[in-house]
Amino acid sequence: MRFTRTRTAQVTAAVLVAVPLALGALASQTHAQEAPPSPSETFGPGCSALSQKVNTAKDDVVEAAAAYPQLSQLVSAAVRARLSDTLDGRPDVTVFAPNDQAFQKRTVSELAALLSDQEQLKKVLTYHVVDRQITPGDLPEGSFTTLEGSKLTTSGSGTDFMVNGKANIVCGNIKAANATIYVIDSVLQPPS
Template structure:
């Protein structure tokens, strides 16, 4: 009987360790608290928990801290503007860092993002990918050091 419980506990721990959707993965990472709060405020959580696949260039909490507090507070209160900014950080499909090619790619928001690779690091507009290829069940997250603003 003891072996059964050990095997069951092991099985449950292994199945619990698999990746979650984009939102769950961001929550579990611990350094995307502001992003998750913004996604929920914009009403986008359901979309990013959907089938995807999505590639999210996710600003860390440190990236959001660079945005002046008054501007961030105003953005968090304006659902339409917030959704526009957040969807600018998303491209359709699952794009791993090694597959990024220099050039422009249309964001979910509609405006193009400009990608470049310098010294082995991926850059998106003025942001740098600081942690690449965080897997999620419905796509991938790339942590970036700057909040991107659509033009």
């Protein structure tokens, strides 16, 4: 009888220890299944391929973008639209920056027409800029008013985000002195 009580006590003690441990593991698994937190550093599948000439954290946004050869067409378009001073003069902006491949998705005639019409070019480019700093934590279900005046949306989770359901963020959370840059793979069109 004494052996049975001792054995029962040992089993009861084991259960009392195992149940909280199992519940803790279950809670950890449940938490792990939730979407991972948004990144605090640069993120995205294209960051490793995005060559950078220098550290851009102390540069205004246009100069920072110019440090990335893959953003040369965007920088050229911003200069052509006379937006450099406008963008560099704002304290905290977010730029959804189309890379050169995004511009190459346009036909030659579409791109030529856009670049020759300064007002339309300015409208398209300012649609890529939000007049506040957007953090990766704002991206999962974001809706923002652009400098152009229309709404732009972001969606996704972890390190996989899209803009307007069309453009992928290929490298995000790049810091400039007055901006956060998210490199995207399509040129966005403002609503007409």
